[in-house]
Amino acid sequence: MEMSVRARIRAGDPDTFGSLFDDYARAVYNHAFRLTGDWSTAEDVLSLTFLEAWRLRETVDPDGGSLRPWLLGIATNTARNTRRAARRHEAAVSRLPRAEALPDFAEGLVSRIDDAAQVAALRAALSLLxxxxxxxxxxxxxxxxxxATAAQALGIPVGTVRSRLSRARKKLHKYAGTGLPAENGNSHPGRGQAEGDRIPAVRRTQEETR
Known part of the structure; x- marks a missing residue:
C-alpha cells in the first residue's frame, strides 16, 4: 500500500518535503508578511518555518487533509518569536552610538511599494488589536x-478563536473601519464572501487556496 503524504512527511522523505515546500511556500510567505509587514522578515520566517516543520515532522497527525493549517500554525509561532528577537536586537542597537546616516541606493523595490503601503495601512489598524x-x-x-482549523493551527479551543475574532471585528469596525465582514453565524469566515468584503491579500496566488 502506498504511503500517504502525511506518512511520508513523518518518515522524513526529502522529496515529499520538497513538494510540500513547493505547494505552500507562497501561502506561508504571504501569511508571514501580513503578520510582520516586512518583506525581509517574511523571508526569514518562511525559511525558519520549514526548518521547524522538518524538526517537528514526526508530530504530524497521520490522518487528515491539507498540511497548510499545520504550516501556518508554525509560521505564526515563528513570526511571534522573530518579533521578540527583533525587539531585543533593536533595544541593543539603540544603546550603541549613532552612526552617520548613509543614502539608500537599493533598487528593485518599485513593484513592492503598493503592496507594502497597503499592508502598512492595515497593520496600523491592526495595531489596535x-x-x-x-x-x-x-x-x-x-x-x-x-x-476549527485555525484553532488547530494555534493550539487553542475553537471557542477561543470565535471570541478573539469577534473582539477583533468589533474593535476594527469601531476604530478603523477596515471592512472586515461582520459576524453572521458562518462557521467558515473568509469563505463565500464577496471579494469586496475581504481585506485585500498581498500576492494572493492559487497556492493559498489549497
Missing amino acids: RRPEREVVALCVWSGLDY
Whole structure:
C-alpha cells in the first residue's frame, strides 16, 4: 500500500518535503508578511518555518487533509518569536552610538511599494488589536481558515478563536473601519464572501487556496 503524504512527511522523505515546500511556500510567505509587514522578515520566517516543520515532522497527525493549517500554525509561532528577537536586537542597537546616516541606493523595490503601503495601512489598524486577535484575523480572514482549523493551527479551543475574532471585528469596525465582514453565524469566515468584503491579500496566488 502506498504511503500517504502525511506518512511520508513523518518518515522524513526529502522529496515529499520538497513538494510540500513547493505547494505552500507562497501561502506561508504571504501569511508571514501580513503578520510582520516586512518583506525581509517574511523571508526569514518562511525559511525558519520549514526548518521547524522538518524538526517537528514526526508530530504530524497521520490522518487528515491539507498540511497548510499545520504550516501556518508554525509560521505564526515563528513570526511571534522573530518579533521578540527583533525587539531585543533593536533595544541593543539603540544603546550603541549613532552612526552617520548613509543614502539608500537599493533598487528593485518599485513593484513592492503598493503592496507594502497597503499592508502598512492595515497593520496600523491592526495595531489596535492584541497579538492573539491579530493572529486569528490573519488566519481566519486573510488565509481563509475556518474556526476549527485555525484553532488547530494555534493550539487553542475553537471557542477561543470565535471570541478573539469577534473582539477583533468589533474593535476594527469601531476604530478603523477596515471592512472586515461582520459576524453572521458562518462557521467558515473568509469563505463565500464577496471579494469586496475581504481585506485585500498581498500576492494572493492559487497556492493559498489549497
